[in-house]
Amino acid sequence: MRFELRVALRYLFSKKKQNAINIVSGVCATGICVASLALVCILSVYNGFQSVVGDLYSSFDPDLRIQPKEGKTYPDTLTQIAEIRKIQGIQTQAPVLSDGAVLMNGEKQTSATLCGVDENYYKIIKKDIVYAGEFNVGNDEVPYMTLGVALAAQLNASIHFVQPVTLYAPIHDAKLSISNPEGAFNQMQLFVSGLYSVNQQETDSKFAFIPINVAREMYGYGPHDISYIDIKIEEGADIEAIQKQIKEILSSVDGYAFDVLDKETLHADFYRMLQVEKWVTFLILFFVLMIAIVNIIGSLSMLIIEKKNDIQTLKHLGATDSTIRRIFLLEGWMVTAIGCIAGVILGLLLCGLQSWFGIIKLSEGSDFVIEHYPVAVQFWDIVIIIISVLSIGLITAWFPTKYAE
Numbered sequence: 595m596r597f598e599l600r601v602a603l604r605y606l607f608s609k610k611k612q613n614a615i616n617i618v619s620g621v622c623a624t625g626i627c628v629a630s631l632a633l634v635c636i637l638s639v640y641n642g643f644q645s646v647v648g649d650l651y652s653s654f655d656p657d658l659r660i661q662p663k664e665g666k667t668y669p670d671t672l673t674q675i676a677e678i679r680k681i682q683g684i685q686t687q688a689p690v691l692s693d694g695a696v697l698m699n700g701e702k703q704t705s706a707t708l709c710g711v712d713e714n715y716y717k718i719i720k721k722d723i724v725y726a727g728e729f730n731v732g733n734d735e736v737p738y739m740t741l742g743v744a745l746a747a748q749l750n751a752s753i754h755f756v757q758p759v760t761l762y763a764p765i766h767d768a769k770l771s772i773s774n775p776e777g778a779f780n781q782m783q784l785f786v787s788g789l790y791s792v793n794q795q796e797t798d799s800k801f802a803f804i805p806i807n808v809a810r811e812m813y814g815y816g817p818h819d820i821s822y823i824d825i826k827i828e829e830g831a832d833i834e835a836i837q838k839q840i841k842e843i844l845s846s847v848d849g850y851a852f853d854v855l856d857k858e859t860l861h862a863d864f865y866r867m868l869q870v871e872k873w874v875t876f877l878i879l880f881f882v883l884m885i886a887i888v889n890i891i892g893s894l895s896m897l898i899i900e901k902k903n904d905i906q907t908l909k910h911l912g913a914t915d916s917t918i919r920r921i922f923l924l925e926g927w928m929v930t931a932i933g934c935i936a937g938v939i940l941g942l943l944l945c946g947l948q949s950w951f952g953i954i955k956l957s958e959g960s961d962f963v964i965e966h967y968p969v970a971v972q973f974w975d976i977v978i979i980i981i982s983v984l985s986i987g988l989i990t991a992w993f994p995t996k997y998a999e
Contacts (some may be wrong), residue, residue, distance in 0.1 A: 598920040601908075618893040623933035625886025630937025630983055631944070633879050637975045638945045640872040642968030644865070648857070653720045653792045655857050656688075656824035657833055660840065663851040666693065667819040672850075674843050675823070681839055683831030688714040689820040691809045696762040697802060699749040706745055706802045708763065710809025718824050719790075727753040727788030729803075737808045738787035744799035751786050758783035761804070763812040780812045883983065886933075887990050890926045894994040898922060919995040923988070926995075930987025934980060942976075945969045 660678075662668050670689050679687060691710035696703060711731060719729065725743045732738035739759060741751060751759050762779045784804060791798050804812075810819060825840075827833050837854050844852045858865055908918060947953055952966030 601921045622889035626933025627937040629883035630934050631941040633979050634941025638969040638971045641970035645970045646968050650792050650794045653723050656718050657827040658825040659855045661822035669818045670820045671818045674847050677843050683828050683836050685828045686717040686826040688718050688824045692821040698760040699751050702749045704748045709803050710806035712806050718826050723790045725789040725791035730787045731803050731805045734807045737805045739784040740788045740803040742798035743789045743791040753786045755785045758785045766814040890990050894926045922995045923991050926991025927988050934983040
């Protein structure tokens with residue numbers, strides 16, 4: 595193989611009689627370089643956006659969530675729930691009762707997801723999500739409401755205790771009567787104590803928070819009913835191991851089946867969509883790359899014709915047909931390798947510059963939380979790009995070598 599490599603390198607870098615061979619090889623290597631660069635940059639931008647959105651979700655989401663597979667609620671008095679509290683590594687548990695509701699302020703009204711929470715919930719969320727006022731739902735005697743900033747804007751609600759927001763909650767198991775539709779709803783007026791913002795329209799316009807016991811009374815649930823339990827894990831603790839422990843404990847509950855969700859599975863559809871878009875883009879660019887690689891066939895075919903005399907000389911010196919084929923196979927593959935490696939290096943360099951200096955900005959007037967395109971290079975993305983490009987280059991170079999005899 596060392597002999598074949600030396601001859602292939604000599605052919606690759608020597609001056610050809612036909613200048614067209616050099617041009618085709620150069621165009622091929624340049625095309626592979628540009629396509630590889632584009633693959634590195636675009637996949638890294640997808641990773642960057644996924645990371646940014648993940649950070650936005652993490653401001654609001656727990657490390658783990660225990661929710662029933664069927665039904666809306668379950669009692670938090672289960673003995674297994676008490677066992678979970680004793681697991682080492684769990685910092686905080688916060689029960690939540692969640693259901694739909696209608697909010698009204700003057701002539702403005704909108705639907706929202708109402709979450710009944712207690713003081714432990716404050717330890718789950720990040721403090722920097724408070725946009726105005728304070729994240730405080732008061733207590734059972736003096737309840738307040740905390741709204742998302744977009745939800746408050748829809749209602750034109752104020753945090754200065756000027757006008758309360760009217761809450762309409764459907765009573766659990768109540769039958770709707772045409773003659774008295776209001777009988778199926780409980781209503782209450784609450785002042786807004788604060789606004790939160792995670793810089794994401796869907797979340798900021800969706801949730802309203804009140805005391806959990808007030809929510810139970812509004813919906814007509816029992817004194818211990820909850821929708822799910824949000825869990826915060828101590829820093830440095832093994833989340834997967836704790837998740838496995840919780841699942842084992844909950845498997846012994848009679849009459850209930852539970853899901854124990856982490857941050858990614860809470861938004862599995864979103865992350866799945868992002869991954870699909872990422873790899874569809876990869877395939878599109880990869881087809882463009884294949885067009886560039888196919889030029890290797892023309893370049894090698896022309897080189898084989900030019901080197902016919904050399905081939906005969908090598909045969910007289912004892913070289914076999916397979917040895918000669920390997921020479922030209924290696925040359926074609928090296929053109930691919932040079933273009934691929936150059937493209938990957940340039941792509942990594944551009945990603946580094948974008949990460950450090952934010953050279954390429956998002957469009958002006960964008961409401962997104964960042965000013966420039968985020969990038970996050972992942973090791974396995976680079977490995978997949980290199981292996982894919984080199985494999986296709988090797989297969990493509992093999993076709994014309996059949997005639998190098």
